[in-house]
């Protein structure tokens with residue numbers, strides 16, 4: 001029998017400024033699907049005891065550096081540390097071009113490898129399936145100068161979960177909240193209004209109110225001051241695993 005549970009292991013929970021020494025935000029679903037590739041991704045996977053070579057997919061929300069610039073290190077590991085199976089990289093348009101440009105610049109020869117990369121660039125409303133992870137991309141409101149800003153509606157082992165990526169509070173986020181059994185939401189500060197982000201005081205109560213009464217909310221992309229007593233809500237901690 002499949003286990004019908006969702007394990008989310010946070011390889012980092014910090015926002016772009018990594019205040020308090022938090023690692024930049026990212027998490028692994030059921031030890032196989034990595035959401036975001038923050039600069040510390042490889043170090044954090046190693047520290048969390050997750051073999052980077054068993055990561056089947058990397059799912060990117062957008063191309064800000066705290067979400068994306070860890071990919072060259074992952075590719076370096078996969079090239080030199082025995083990866084034999086293909087990896088799928090899911091992300092907004094321009095993901096392949098940017099990764100190749102940056103990766104080849106900082107590690108020449110990075111893409112002369114054997115294991116194979118499947119690039120899956122997605123736009124709003126597109127679906128993608130990798131192994132037993134089903135994804136639907138959702139457009140959120142963050143930085144219009146990037147190619148696209150995505151959140152994801154996902155299903156894994158029978159559990160529906162959502163991930164907001166980085167975004168201001170918008171209808172797409174509330175819609176994600178309504179449909180998810182588990183929602184991983186950015187919460188970039190406690191009460192400081194940060195443009196095109198959500199904060200704990202002004203935004204998260206609205207997101208929480210949109211969720212079903214049995215659903216769970218996980219806050220990430222935080223600062224150390226973010227603490228909450230909202231029911232069925234947890235502020236993710238670096239290297240912790242949460243089972244749903």
Ligand SMILES: [Zn+2]
Nearest residue numbers: 062064142166
């Ligand atoms: Zn961002």
